[in-house]
Amino acid sequence: MPIIEVSGLRKAYGGRPVVDGVAFTVEEGEIFGILGPNGAGKTTTVECIEGLREPDAGAVRVAGLDPRADRNALTRILGVQLQESELQEKLTVREALELYSACYPNPVGWRELAERLGLTGRLTARFGKLSGGQKQRLFIALALIGNPRVVVLDELTTGLDPRARRDTWTLIEEVRDSGVTVLLVTHFMEEAQRLCDRIAVIKRGRVAALDTPAGLIRHSAGGTVISFAPSRPLADGDLAGLPEARTLERRNGRLTIHGTDTTAGAVISLLARHQITPHQLRVTDATLDDAFLELTEDREN
Ligand SMILES: Nc1ncnc2c1ncn2[C@@H]1O[C@H](COP(=O)(O)OP(=O)(O)OP(=O)(O)O)[C@@H](O)[C@H]1O
Numbered sequence: 001m002p003i004i005e006v007s008g009l010r011k012a013y014g015g016r017p018v019v020d021g022v023a024f025t026v027e028e029g030e031i032f033g034i035l036g037p038n039g040a041g042k043t044t045t046v047e048c049i050e051g052l053r054e055p056d057a058g059a060v061r062v063a064g065l066d067p068r069a070d071r072n073a074l075t076r077i078l079g080v081q082l083q084e085s086e087l088q089e090k091l092t093v094r095e096a097l098e099l100y101s102a103c104y105p106n107p108v109g110w111r112e113l114a115e116r117l118g119l120t121g122r123l124t125a126r127f128g129k130l131s132g133g134q135k136q137r138l139f140i141a142l143a144l145i146g147n148p149r150v151v152v153l154d155e156l157t158t159g160l161d162p163r164a165r166r167d168t169w170t171l172i173e174e175v176r177d178s179g180v181t182v183l184l185v186t187h188f189m190e191e192a193q194r195l196c197d198r199i200a201v202i203k204r205g206r207v208a209a210l211d212t213p214a215g216l217i218r219h220s221a222g223g224t225v226i227s228f229a230p231s232r233p234l235a236d237g238d239l240a241g242l243p244e245a246r247t248l249e250r251r252n253g254r255l256t257i258h259g260t261d262t263t264a265g266a267v268i269s270l271l272a273r274h275q276i277t278p279h280q281l282r283v284t285d286a287t288l289d290d291a292f293l294e295l296t297e298d299r300e301n
Contacts, residue, residue, distance in 0.1 A: 003028040003150060003181050004049060009058035011044050019044050020205035022058070028149075031172065031182040033196035035189075037296050041205040042185050046152050049183065050080055062150060076105065079148030081139045081156065089128030093119055093138055096127065097145065104146035113141045116171055118164070132159040140168065144175065151175065154185040169195055193288040201295050208295050213288050220291040226264050227256040228278035230271070238274065242266050247294075258286060 002025035011019040019041040026032040034042045047053040048060055051067030051074055060067055065074050087096055097114060101107035114120050117137045122130065130138065136159050143151050156172070157165040165188075172195055176182055186192050192199055193213045201209045201216070209216055217223065234255065239248060243266050245259040257263060264283050271278050 001028055002026060003063050004032075004183065005059070005061045006045070006049065007059050009045060009048060009060065010056045011041075011048065011053060012056055018205050019048070019055075022202065022205065022207055024200050024207060024210055026181060026183060027197075028181050029176065029179055030197040031176050031184055031195050033192045033199040034183070034185045034202060035187075035192055035199055035292060036202035036208075040202045040296075042202050043154060045202065046154060046183060046185055050074075050078065050152060076146070077149040079143040079146055079151040081143035081151070081153045085135075085139050087127045087138075089126065091127045092124055093127070093130070093134075094123040096138060097123075097141060100142045100145045106147050107145050108147045110141070110145060113144060116174075117141050118167065133161060133164050136160055137164070137168070140171075148180060150181045150183065152183045152185075156184060156186060157188065157191060165191070189288040189292055199288075201292065203296050216291045216295070217286050217288060220294045223260050223286055224264050225256060225258055225284050225286050225290065226267050226282075227254060227284075228281040229254045231277040231279060234270075234274070234276065238270060242270070254280075258290070 004026035006025070007023045009019050009022040010017065018039075022041070022045050024032075034045065036042050044053060048055045049062060049067060051071050054068055062074060063077055065077075067074050091099075093114070097110035101110045111120075114123060117140060119134065119137055119141065122134055125134075127135070127138070136157070140153070140156065143153065153172070157168050160168060169191065172182060172184075182195075184192070184195060196213055198210065198212055199216060200207050209220065211219065239245075239255075239257075242257065242259065243262050245257050245263045247258045249256045257267060268278075
């Protein structure tokens with residue numbers, strides 16, 4: 001059953017539409033990703049879901065609540081990690097955790113949360129003295145402390161080192177496995193591919209694609225990437241009939257073809273027929289990165 005429902009969402013700033021008819025639903029218990037280029041309207045969309053912005057048009061419901069009209073009830077079930085958060089410089093980590101947990105009727109134990117986020121050793125440190133990564137982890141803890149049904153994480157792991165990033169991913173998977181719905185805005189494709197059950201790709205204020213990570217890869221970029229430097233040039237005509245080939249790129253004497261396993265087989269036979277050696281041959285699976293770039297490519301310019 002959907003826990004978040006967004007339909008026909010529109011928001012303009014100074015007459016310029018930045019969210020232009022966004023619609024999607026998020027099922028309870030899934031990690032739902034929102035991806036998109038800078039300025040695509042992701043944060044504006046999640047801020048409408050959080051009740052921080054008033055939409056110009058459209059409807060948003062979170063567990064049946066209207067984020068603007070039912071703001072008080074919403075804050076009891078929604079945890080939010082904002083993109084650029086600040087706390088009082090002198091507040092210690094422990095004070096922040098205690099303060100926030102006192103705001104909720106049914107908070108999780110802050111000590112356990114601090115432990116899971118690697119903050120136990122920094123409980124007496126003042127916010128102003130924390131590193132960027134420690135601040136980030138504290139904000140994740142504050143988003144989770146109220147025992148929310150839905151948590152919104154905007155740029156979850158920006159500023160974290162690779163180990164902290166991986167630890168945070170494990171934590172978010174545990175959060176999801178405990179039944180919490182996660183709405184994740186991210187620029188990291190590896191993060192989205194690993195964590196998200198489904199992803200909406202937003203481009204210029206609209207949903208350009210909505211699917212599982214595997215589905216996005218399959219439908220947009222082609223599942224297989226074949227790349228090699230032919231020992232002698234291949235004519236366009238020879239390559240034209242390749243089955244299931246979606247894109248073909250020539251760069252610095254290298255050919256890169258996006259297609260499927262069938263395409264890869266056909267390329268190998270074609271090369272054998274023409275007695276061409278494929279130097280540095282690589283056959284790899286397309287990634288979410290490939291799919292994202294193809295989906296958000298600006299063909300209008
Ligand atoms: N309060 C505001 N007033 C005017 N314009 C705004 C306001 N907030 C955002 N914008 C503009 O709206 C557009 C969408 O911004 P938004 O923050 O929603 O995008 P985003 O997809 O989250 O981008 P990013 O990935 O860079 O965070 C941008 O061009 C931004 O400059």
